[in-house]
Amino acid sequence: MATTTAEETAAEQVHEKAEQALGFVPNLITEITDENPAVADAYLTSQALVEEDGVLSAAEQQAVILAVSSYNDCHYCTKAHAVAGQQAGLDAETVETINEGGLPSDDRLKSLVRATRRILGKRGWLSDVDEAEFADLGLERPELYEIVALAGIKTISNYVNHIADTEVDEPFQT
Incomplete structure (x- = not known):
């Protein structure tokens, strides 16, 4: 997949988010980010919201x-x-x-x-x-x-x- 500067920036932001949350960038996040940074961001963001604000x-x-x-x-x-x-x-x-x-x-x-x-x-x-x-x-x-x-x-x-x-x-x- 050819990437644009905007996609590269989005990928960097997703990797930073993963690094902050997990201490490293797991292979799963790299895989998703390489193909579709928006999906990786949605995954991490939704997971963080439920982890932080959930009832469990x-x-x-x-x-x-x-x-x-x-x-x-x-x-x-x-x-x-x-x-x-x-x-x-x-x-x-x-x-x-x-x-x-x-x-x-x-x-x-x-x-x-x-x-x-x-x-x-x-x-x-x-x-x-x-x-x-x-x-x-x-x-x-x-x-x-x-x-x-x-x-x-x-x-x-x-x-x-x-x-x-x-x-x-x-x-x-x-």
Whole structure:
């Protein structure tokens, strides 16, 4: 793809944003930015908004992200978020359990992972019974909508990684 000065500037800004947020520019961000800086910026910006202003804790968000990434069978994101999940407070056993398709032992995380998988499996078409079940578990629409947002954001990276077969960065190889 031939780049213009404006595209190069946009790419530099995206790389700076990634560097500030993550401490380095992951291969995923380089891949997206090289092809379409606007998509990379949208991905990073939306992720930052939900991380900063969402109703779920960082550990809860990571549990949801792991559930989405394992559901979508993304080799890159399951490894990246295994590290991010532990940094956010998830223990290694919980991370492994979610990545293997199981449910964590913690009741709140179990509810979030179960809700995430049901939302994905039903493509968002939750019944009144589903919503009532999740409400009984403490998951109301604010939490469900955040799960939907995280699923959308992670689907961008999951699918890009499928298309590009992105090499997993050294910091994520544990």
